[in-house]
Amino acid sequence: TEACLSEIDTAGALNAFVHNTPEIARQQAVAADARIKAGDAPDMCGIPLGIKDLFCTKGVPSQAASAILNGFKPEYESTVTTKLWDAGAVMLGKLNMDEFAMGSSNETSTYGNAVNPWRRGNEDTALTPGGSSGGSAAAVAADLCLAATGTDTGGSIRQPAAFTGITGLKPTYGRCSRWGIVAFASSLDQAGPMTKTVQDAAIMLNAMAGHDPLDSTSADLAVPDFEAAITGDIRGQKIGIPSEYHMDGMPAEIEKLWADGRDMLRDAGAEIVDISLPHTKYALPAYYVIAPAEASSNLARYDGVRFGHRAKLAAGDGITEMYEKTRAEGFGAEVQRRVMVGTYVLSAGFYDAYYNRARKVRTLIKRDFETVFAEGIDAILTPATPSSAFGLGEMTDADPVKMYLNDVFTVTVNLAGLPGIAVPTGIDGQGLPLGLQLIGKPWEEGALLNQASVLE
Numbered sequence: 001t002e003a004c005l006s007e008i009d010t011a012g013a014l015n016a017f018v019h020n021t022p023e024i025a026r027q028q029a030v031a032a033d034a035r036i037k038a039g040d041a042p043d044m045c046g047i048p049l050g051i052k053d054l055f056c057t058k059g060v061p062s063q064a065a066s067a068i069l070n071g072f073k074p075e076y077e078s079t080v081t082t083k084l085w086d087a088g089a090v091m092l093g094k095l096n097m098d099e100f101a102m103g104s105s106n107e108t109s110t111y112g113n114a115v116n117p118w119r120r121g122n123e124d125t126a127l128t129p130g131g132s133s134g135g136s137a138a139a140v141a142a143d144l145c146l147a148a149t150g151t152d153t154g155g156s157i158r159q160p161a162a163f164t165g166i167t168g169l170k171p172t173y174g175r176c177s178r179w180g181i182v183a184f185a186s187s188l189d190q191a192g193p194m195t196k197t198v199q200d201a202a203i204m205l206n207a208m209a210g211h212d213p214l215d216s217t218s219a220d221l222a223v224p225d226f227e228a229a230i231t232g233d234i235r236g237q238k239i240g241i242p243s244e245y246h247m248d249g250m251p252a253e254i255e256k257l258w259a260d261g262r263d264m265l266r267d268a269g270a271e272i273v274d275i276s277l278p279h280t281k282y283a284l285p286a287y288y289v290i291a292p293a294e295a296s297s298n299l300a301r302y303d304g305v306r307f308g309h310r311a312k313l314a315a316g317d318g319i320t321e322m323y324e325k326t327r328a329e330g331f332g333a334e335v336q337r338r339v340m341v342g343t344y345v346l347s348a349g350f351y352d353a354y355y356n357r358a359r360k361v362r363t364l365i366k367r368d369f370e371t372v373f374a375e376g377i378d379a380i381l382t383p384a385t386p387s388s389a390f391g392l393g394e395m396t397d398a399d400p401v402k403m404y405l406n407d408v409f410t411v412t413v414n415l416a417g418l419p420g421i422a423v424p425t426g427i428d429g430q431g432l433p434l435g436l437q438l439i440g441k442p443w444e445e446g447a448l449l450n451q452a453s454v455l456e
């Protein structure tokens with residue numbers, strides 16, 4: 001804990017931690033020490049963690065990296081972080097992210113972007129750690145903490161993990177409680193571990209997962225021992241390679257990474273099978289209707305009354321002006337765009353054309369996966385991202401769709417509610433990490449972690 005706290009002090013330029021909690025960390029570390037000495041120490045005991053700013057942590061600023069939550073200190077602790085503290089883990093502080101988890105580069109944060117500790121060759125250009133869990137990824141990659149929590153609505157654990165050379169697991173929807181995590185798109189959001197190794201991801205998921213009566217979508221299922229599932233034996237398993245993930249203009253390096261991954265799994269005794277997920281091309285448009293629709297509804301609660309920021313009002317301003325001014329000041333441009341898109345697709349005249357259509361497409365995407373799993377496929381291998389980490393500012397031009405395309409390999413997993421893991425498997429010609437994604441069957445994170453361990 002002390003080593004991490006001093007690393008954090010010297011790594012300000014990464015802008016990964018946005019709020020440090022050294023007093024809490026030291027208290028928890030002393031308590032963990034006592035448990036270890038008493039012989040009552042779960043695996044997470046004494047492990048120093050960073051927590052994404054999307055998680056409510058009692059009495060500690062929890063702002064979802066938004067100005068609208070300036071000064072907000074929750075009265076309650078999220079279920080996932082409660083479970084981690086109960087398991088003896090130590091909180092070093094809160095981690096940077098895109099505002100309300102909307103973004104792929106950490107550049108929508110009210111704190112300014114986190115920076116990727118990796119550089120291209122000898123260049124000085126600062127690169128994105130990815131997003132939205134960019135602070136989590138940068139902190140783990142730079143050894144500021146041993147692991148971090150992330151959340152993933154359309155790729156926000158897996159893409160930053162791939163951009164920083166770490167492991168990131170999005171569990172099955174419902175595996176971890178969403179209670180006390182600031183909601184972005186409730187039917188897609190899921191918390192997960194961001195770690196240095198697959199084994200660490202298994203250990204941390206065991207501490208985070210489990211049924212919670214406070215979240216009606218959390219599954220009432222036993223949590224198996226995920227670490228014990230990692231045997232490295234994948235003989236006879238069928239790994240699907242979806243033809244639709246060969247995107248036009250995909251860099252040769254990504255194709256090669258993918259081919260190398262296939263070889264590693266084949267060498268370990270798996271059978272590689274070409275498969276088709278025919279509705280893949282509709283996933284991004286469906287996601288960018290459903291996620292903003294749910295966000296526009298979830299973000300209605302930031303009204304200047306209940307949480308955080310309230311605008312200064314002029315004489316004669318009424319409640320409408322209070323809402324308008326507060327929301328205009330408090331929400332950044334990307335969040336405002338999502339609220340507007342979401343409100344539009346849910347409006348009476350457009351609901352069927354956009355929102356309902358997107359929901360139907362979502363069902364078709366889910367069925368694509370169900371079909372291949374029913375045909376005996378055990379997991380699906382794809383690239384995690386269409387490129388390695390890009391430069392800060394490189395994607396933030398007038399066309400937001402350019403940034404949205406980053407999620408092309410990851411959003412299908414959220415739409416279908418499946419578990420997905422990004423594992424670092426290569427370095428590109430510029431010296432930057434690249435990751436592959438494995439997509440598993442629902443509730444089979446153990447099998448997924450085992451398959452992923454073969455790629456490490």
Ligand code: GLN
Nearest residue numbers: 101102103153154155156
């Ligand atoms: N980049 C995607 C978005 O901006 C995914 C974000 C996430 O998973 N939280 O919506």
